[in-house]
Amino acid sequence: MNLGRAGSALLALTLSLGLAGCEVTNDVGGSTVSGSDSKAKAYSGQSATKVLDTLSVKGRSANTGYDRDQFGTAWKDVDHNGCDTRNDILKRDLTGEKFRDGTKECVVVSGTLEDRYTGETIKFTKEKASLVQIDHLVALQNAWVTGASQWTEEKRTELANDPLNLMAADGSSNSSKGAGDAATWLPPNKAFRCDYVARQIAVKAKYGNWVTKGEKSAMSGVLEGCPDQKVPTAKDAESSAGADSSSGDAGSDNGGDVETPGAFCSDEGAKAEDSDGDTLTCSVKGDDDRARWRSAN
Incomplete structure (x- = not known):
């Protein structure tokens, strides 16, 4: 078929735009996700300040259309281990856990949390489950207004269940944080702030979220007190929400x-x-x- 010079140019432009809009996906853990895993590996263990400088700086997009369900059902068993993500994180972050009979060490009914946000020790029981909540370090609503509104539901579900972005935390602190970013909320426990912003930076770098000008300024201010702080590795996220990533694995x-x-x-x-x-x-x-x-x- 002879398209002629103008037709060929139009076809090339169409193909170029089409390819630019495609998202390369990989089959990870049984679910189709974006190439975020490779990004995480590329940034793993690097200087938090340097990785922060790679993030785009933009204003928040409109909150229109945001809903928790846009990030998948809470909580899903994305790794197909028979336990939902909430219980996976409780099992990871609590000590002395006890499980409901017949759940194959899945449903956590009690344990102790050394809370990173407050520095306090919290006794968790199912009867008082609100005392310990699972926090998204990059809040889902914040993720929505910094890029996630344009993602596929699969990618949003991946973020919502990613151990790198999850931490068992004091319920009242989590509630006061809400959808805040580093410019509006930081953990009361100042000793944990370097790790906290490094985790947020790692998550945003992994998924391609941007930061606002105020958010970047707040993160940079925290990191001035810990210039050697590194973003956590995947191993850190799998083993502990509070592992100090500044000194490696x-x-x-x-x-x-x-x-x-x-x-x-x-x-x-x-x-x-x-x-x-x-x-x-x-x-x-x-x-x-x-x-x-x-x-x-």
Whole structure:
């Protein structure tokens, strides 16, 4: 078929626009998702400040059309392990968990949370479940107005259930945060703020969300106090919502590097220090059969 010069140019432009609008997808964990996993690997362990500088800076888009259901049913079993995401995160973040009989260690009915947002210890029970909530570090409504309104439902569902973006937290703190970004809300526990904004940066870099001018300014202000802060690795997200990502993978014998009490580790007997200079030991204790950084006292 002879399209002629004008027809060929029009066809080339059409194909170009069509390809630009396509989203390359990969089959990960049984669900079709965007190429966000490869982005996460590319940024993993890099300087949080440098990764922040790669994010686009724009104003918020309209909140029109936002609904929690746009991010999939809460909570789904996206990894097909027989447990929904909420219970996966409770199991990951609590210590001394007990499970409902007959649920194959799935439904968490009690446990203890060393809360990162407040620095307090919270006893979780199903009867008082609101005391511990699962927070989206990048709130779903914030994600909506910084790019997610243009995503597929599959990609939004991936974000809503991504361990990197989820953390068991004090219920009242989570409620006060609402849909706020770093410009409007930061954890009351100042010792956790560097890790908090690094996690938000990692999530936004992974999924391609942008930041507002005020949000970037607030994040940069926090990171000025921890210039060596790194964005977390995928391993950090899988093992602990509160792992201190500034010193690499938790569990190595860091010889004095800063770690967060309660964060998971792998080499029992390894030594580290917390942000106050107190010695921590990687150990198993009591009903908690997982190794964590614990105070020597």
